[in-house]
Each structure stands twice: as C-alpha cells, then as structure tokens.
Amino acid sequence: MRKEYPCIDVNLSKVTHNAKQILSLCNKKGIDVIGVTKVFCAESPIVQAILDGGITDIGDSRIQNLKKMSNLSCRKTLLRISMESEAKEVVRYSDISLNSELDTIKTLAKAAKRLDKKHNIILMIDVGDLREGVLEEDAVAVVEEILKLDSISLIGLGTNVTCYGGVLPDKDNLGKLIRLKNEIKALCNIELPIISGGNSSSLYMVMDNTIPEGVNQLRVGEGIVLGRETSFGKLIPGCYDDAFILSGEIVEIKNKPTVPKGKIGMDAFGQKPSFEDKGIRKRAIVAIGRQDIKVDGLIPLDNNISIFGASSDHLILDVTDSTRHLKVGDIIDFKMDYGCLLAAMTSYYVKKYYEEELALASMS
Structure with missing residues (x-):
C-alpha cells in the first residue's frame, strides 16, 4: 500500500497492550479505568483496541465523539462539563456525565424526564486546580438540591487536576473527596459508589502506592496512548511510548x-x-x-x-x-x-x- 503523507501510524496492538497493563495496575488497587478517547477523536479502530485491552468504560469530552460510539455496548461518560444547549443529546448518548453547575443539572433532569430516562451524574469538586468543580464548602448544599431531582441519579464525586492550574494530585487533595463522600453520607443519607480521582496524572500515585484508599476510578487517556503518567512524565512499567x-x-x-x-x-x-x-x-x-x-x-x-x-x-x-x-x-x-x-x-x-x-x- 502506498502511503499518503503526512500520516500517523497507529500500532493497535501496542494500544491494547497499554490498556491491559494500566487496567491491571489499577485493578490491583481496586480502581476502575475509563479509557479516554478524545485525543484521537474516538476513531473506532483505536476505541476497539482499548476495549480489547479489557477496559469497559469509555469517556470523551465531545458529544460528537460519543455519537460515533453509540453502537458500542460499553458504558460511556461525557467528560467535559455539560452545556445546557446539548442537554438532550447528553442524556441520549452518555450514560454518565460530569457536572458542576446546578442549573445545568436541572436542565439535564428535564431532558431525562422527556426521554423517559434516568441520567447518572458525577459531581465535580474543585480541590485546588481551579478548573471545573464546586467548592468543597458548597458541595453538601448542591448535593441536597440534586437529590430533589427525580430523573437524575448522583453516583459519585470527581475532580480534575493538572490540566489547568498544574496542581499535582496528592493524598491531601484527593483525600478531600473521601472526606466529602463520608460527610455527604452522614448528612444526606446517600452512598456514592464512585470516587473519580482524576486523570493520567494520578497514575503515579497508583505506581508508588500512595493513592488514597477509596479512590476507585481514574480517567486515563495519555497513559494508554503514550504509556506515561502525566504528573512527572514517567513511563508506566510495561507500557509502550511509541504506539x-x-x-x-x-x-x-x-x-x-x-x-x-x-x-x-x-x-x-x-x-x-x-x-x-x-x-x-x-x-x-x-x-x-x-x-x-x-x-x-x-x-x-x-x-x-x-x-x-x-x-x-x-x-x-x-x-x-x-x-x-x-x-x-x-x-x-x-x-x-x-x-x-x-x-x-x-x-x-x-x-x-x-x-x-x-x-x-x-x-x-
């Protein structure tokens, strides 16, 4: 086959290998992995390579990409904070969405009711990076309002670090999610099954066994495609950096x-x-x-x-x-x-x- 240039060669076997390695590494700590597909625009061969690696949850920041994956039976998460204008599509094409604005969550509830669906959300908490998320001191009040919405199911808390402010994940800031989960359980009588502790930057804590107990989900993109954690740029043991x-x-x-x-x-x-x-x-x-x-x-x-x-x-x-x-x-x-x-x-x-x-x- 005569190639056209410029081009990217994707070694799907190496992508699958990396997915298996990272999933195994995280599962040993009781952590599930969402395979993040946004960096490669959710191109179906690469998505399938990740699924072949044993990962069953896929996440993307674009509704357009989730639409491309609508035929897949895996669980799908919208990673970018939902826009009110796309609420109907968020409910239709994602099983879970990350959210931080109460008004948007209410709009999602209305869309879910019209579609006769129950939509799952993870409430994002700002632990210091100053990108998305409600402030820790406001979280309980927001949760109380969410629990009033019939068509919304609050299934967890999450956070995002390193992407904007460069704040590194550590025991202190990820530990805030665990403490907040316990506070919400005591005050609101609800158990939140998912604590989503960030992205590939949190992998270094899995590697050195310092990630707080109770963090049970990571959203991993760069780790899978480039074989490295992103806090310090270290290669993940057994992974390829040339897929x-x-x-x-x-x-x-x-x-x-x-x-x-x-x-x-x-x-x-x-x-x-x-x-x-x-x-x-x-x-x-x-x-x-x-x-x-x-x-x-x-x-x-x-x-x-x-x-x-x-x-x-x-x-x-x-x-x-x-x-x-x-x-x-x-x-x-x-x-x-x-x-x-x-x-x-x-x-x-x-x-x-x-x-x-x-x-x-x-x-x-």
Missing part, C-alpha cells in the same frame, strides 16, 4: 545559513523570532506545519535530527548530523507528546493508518 508515530516527507533539502538575512519583524504567527548562529547547516523541509501539529511536541526518532522551527505548512529540520543520506522524498518519523498528538489526530490533512497485527517488539 503513535507521525511521518512526514522531505520536500526540500539544502545547505543554508542558520540566521536569516535582513531586518527581523513578526513571523506568520505574530511573534518576533530569534536565531542562534550555528553557521551553515543542512536543512530539510518536511511537508507538515503548525496547522497540523504542536511543533515543540515533536520528538524525532533519529536522535541526530533537531527542529529549527515551523510555519503553517513547513517543518524545518537540522539534519546535518544524521547518519542517513537524506534526500527529497525521504520520510522522517517522530514520536509526539499529548498536545502534538491531539493536534495531529484532529487535523484533516494528516492521514491515519491502523496496524492491527504488528508483532510487539521487546520492551526496551
């Missing part, structure tokens, strides 16, 4: 200076660039750019290649030290960080290929 490889084609290769000639103004993105004079270097241009990728999230597989920069459509590389005799038409491969993968998988211009039966290389 997704981006490839681009060289369209120009020339020896050029490293400092432009002329008066420097703003670039195409409104920034005034600066340059280090490294003399004459062999520069390769690859046909991919900022419209498709997050440039600082690219990691060339060839350690002797470095990145000068990029425009909307062109990625400029320093290939002087590469041992390959590169020429126009050759392909350069990259690993990616989460932000780069998110952009590339979302890009219409990046072709996706799914490898279903690749032999797994020995773990390095």
Whole structure:
C-alpha cells in the first residue's frame, strides 16, 4: 500500500497492550479505568483496541465523539462539563456525565424526564486546580438540591487536576473527596459508589502506592496512548511510548545559513523570532506545519535530527548530523507528546493508518 503523507501510524496492538497493563495496575488497587478517547477523536479502530485491552468504560469530552460510539455496548461518560444547549443529546448518548453547575443539572433532569430516562451524574469538586468543580464548602448544599431531582441519579464525586492550574494530585487533595463522600453520607443519607480521582496524572500515585484508599476510578487517556503518567512524565512499567508515530516527507533539502538575512519583524504567527548562529547547516523541509501539529511536541526518532522551527505548512529540520543520506522524498518519523498528538489526530490533512497485527517488539 502506498502511503499518503503526512500520516500517523497507529500500532493497535501496542494500544491494547497499554490498556491491559494500566487496567491491571489499577485493578490491583481496586480502581476502575475509563479509557479516554478524545485525543484521537474516538476513531473506532483505536476505541476497539482499548476495549480489547479489557477496559469497559469509555469517556470523551465531545458529544460528537460519543455519537460515533453509540453502537458500542460499553458504558460511556461525557467528560467535559455539560452545556445546557446539548442537554438532550447528553442524556441520549452518555450514560454518565460530569457536572458542576446546578442549573445545568436541572436542565439535564428535564431532558431525562422527556426521554423517559434516568441520567447518572458525577459531581465535580474543585480541590485546588481551579478548573471545573464546586467548592468543597458548597458541595453538601448542591448535593441536597440534586437529590430533589427525580430523573437524575448522583453516583459519585470527581475532580480534575493538572490540566489547568498544574496542581499535582496528592493524598491531601484527593483525600478531600473521601472526606466529602463520608460527610455527604452522614448528612444526606446517600452512598456514592464512585470516587473519580482524576486523570493520567494520578497514575503515579497508583505506581508508588500512595493513592488514597477509596479512590476507585481514574480517567486515563495519555497513559494508554503514550504509556506515561502525566504528573512527572514517567513511563508506566510495561507500557509502550511509541504506539503513535507521525511521518512526514522531505520536500526540500539544502545547505543554508542558520540566521536569516535582513531586518527581523513578526513571523506568520505574530511573534518576533530569534536565531542562534550555528553557521551553515543542512536543512530539510518536511511537508507538515503548525496547522497540523504542536511543533515543540515533536520528538524525532533519529536522535541526530533537531527542529529549527515551523510555519503553517513547513517543518524545518537540522539534519546535518544524521547518519542517513537524506534526500527529497525521504520520510522522517517522530514520536509526539499529548498536545502534538491531539493536534495531529484532529487535523484533516494528516492521514491515519491502523496496524492491527504488528508483532510487539521487546520492551526496551
């Protein structure tokens, strides 16, 4: 098969392997895993690879992606706080949604009643990261109001850290969820079965056995697709970090200076660039750019290649030290960080290929 470039090769076997490893790691601590599909736009081969790894709950932040998965029998969770304007679709396409606004929850209750359904929600608590969530001191009052709604079932508490404020999950902030669960049980006479203790950033606590007892759910995306926890960027034991490889084609290769000639103004993105004079270097241009990728999230597989920069459509590389005799038409491969993968998988211009039966290389 002749490939189109730029493209991403997805090793589905490695995705399944990572899902199995993380599920096993978490299950040993009594923790269930929601496989988060948003970074790859819920593309069905990758969703199935996660399910093949034994994960039975899927989560996504976009209703459009949950619609794509409506034929799957797994439990589905809407991860982004619900919009009132999409309440009907939230109830129709998700089994559970994360919520923090009482007015929106009331709107969901009305939609659920019209659809003759009971909709499950997890109430998000802000433990310090200052993204979504009710404040701890307001939680009981909000719960009391939720319990008045016939078509809503409150099934748990959750939180999110590291995504906005960079606050790390720890025993103290995740412990707040456990204390609040006990307080709600005492004051409201309700048992909340789910304590959702964050995302891949909480995996380090599973790995070092410090996650508070009582946290019984994590929402894991990056851990599965890139094989690492996200608080410190450590690889998860037994997982692969190369299940997704981006490839681009060289369209120009020339020896050029490293400092432009002329008066420097703003670039195409409104920034005034600066340059280090490294003399004459062999520069390769690859046909991919900022419209498709997050440039600082690219990691060339060839350690002797470095990145000068990029425009909307062109990625400029320093290939002087590469041992390959590169020429126009050759392909350069990259690993990616989460932000780069998110952009590339979302890009219409990046072709996706799914490898279903690749032999797994020995773990390095």
